[in-house]
Amino acid sequence: MSIDQLLHRSFAVVTSTLFVVCVAIATDFPSRPVTIVVPYPAGGVVDVRVRELGALLEKNLGQQVIVDNCPGA
Secondary structure, three states, X not given: OOHHHHHHHHHHHHHHHHHHHHHHHHOOXXXXXXXXXXXXXXXXXXXXXXXXXXXXXXXXXXXXXXEEEOOOX
């Protein structure tokens, strides 16, 4: 493989990578509600802390955050 071929391949890889990154940045995230699954029963310390975290995430993301308590999940 010559140096020219290596440079062309490297350029193609870098260009395609930048294209994928630009497309990923252009999409709105998250576009639907975020669900956090808590593997402990409701009302415990973990539940309270996750709900506090959910409130902060709602404020920062501008999207609804749902806390789903599923003991044993």
